[in-house]
Amino acid sequence: MGGNYEFEQKSLIACISRNHPELAKERFQFAEESWSNAVVIVGNRYIFRFPKTDSAKKSLKIEKQVLPKLSERLSLAIPSIKYVSGLNEGLAYAYYPLIKGSKLSKKFYQSLPREQKKGVQKDLGRFLSDLHAYPVKEINNADFTDVDVKENWEHFYKEIKRAISPYSNKALDRSIKQLFDRFLSNPANFKFKPCLLHADLKPSHLLYDVENERLSGVIDFGAMEVGDPAFEFVGLYDAYGKEFIMKVMDHYTGIIDPTFWQRINDFYMKIVHFYDVIYGVETGDAAMIKYHLSVIQKVLQNSS
Structure with a gap:
């Protein structure tokens, strides 16, 4: 770690x-x-x-x-x-x-007039289109670009098992194994073209210029990686909901492959709390670990 x-x-x-x-x-x-x-x-x-x-x-x-x-x-x-x-x-x-702007919290976004909301959707759709079209071959860093996405998720699964082993139970271990086995065993889940991702899009990383009534910037590229374009939409989906994502997608020109939405709904949206668990383990926050494991257990039980 x-x-x-x-x-x-x-x-x-x-x-x-x-x-x-x-x-x-x-x-x-x-x-x-x-x-x-x-x-x-x-x-x-x-x-x-x-x-x-x-x-x-x-x-x-x-x-x-x-x-x-x-x-x-x-x-x-x-x-x-x-x-x-x-x-x-x-x-x-x-x-x-410093990039000027206010963080686009869900409450702040919902308070915007309809036309300004449309502007946010258009700005974000165009931004993601351009980001995902960036030629990865121009990045001269083998550790960053020579990636095997399936292998990365296999490694993530091992990391999860190691992190939660002192806090888990047999039922939860079984549900997590089933989740990863279903995802990793389906070759269709890995037929996308990897692209450059921000990989941590959420309200605190989107800045809105109130004066000019549009998005002003995107910050914190610390999680930037080359990977599945579908993964990019998970934080936005989690923060703003499906309707927002669908309207952003109206302005997105990237490739939507056959299992794009399946990967989001059946896997990526179900693992968002795993990152909180790992952080809790890294920082020794037992309450955080316990809370997010309980959420994960409920999510997996409801989807089984």
Whole structure:
């Protein structure tokens, strides 16, 4: 699972002030931390991200390589990383200019007038079309691009079994095995063309420009990967519902293969809580583990 690092706020301020003295007198704000990064907003102008895990450190290097070229092909703003620290500078971090906008929570989205909702759907559909059309061959990182999607899910299943073994029971183990066996044994589930994914689209990563009445940007590409285009829609489905996804799809030009929706409904939507369990194991949060395992058990029981 890799290392997990916690930071004191004063150590992050000291790191920024030391390496960027021109920003030392700016206002420092600490944003709500993600699973993988501690985030500092400096002078309401820059975002500094400090990776909390080894995998997050690796992803920063990939983002630095991919995002500049990717931004040229996208209709929405994405982080324009200016700098990724070296190994000799203490804490690892990256920084980039702040993208203005409000997080598109479900409540905020539902409050928008009909025409603005249509604009969000169109903006997001176009963004995903362009993202998924990005030529993966331009990414010069074998660990990132030479992927076997089925093999990755087999590895994920092993990781899940290892993570939940102290907390699970025979009935749950049996249901999880059946879920993965059905998915992995169907060759049709792996006949899609892998593409570049944001892989963590959710309300907190979508920014809305109230003044211009449109999406202004998409942030946090830390989970970016090459994989199944259907997987991209799971976080959006979970947050906003099926009707929203269907309207976004009206503006999506990617390939919808024969098992696209089956993969979403029968597998991806049923494993979303597994990520919460893994995070709970990594952070030693027993209450989080117990809660999400209970949700998983109910989901699998209802679908059996």
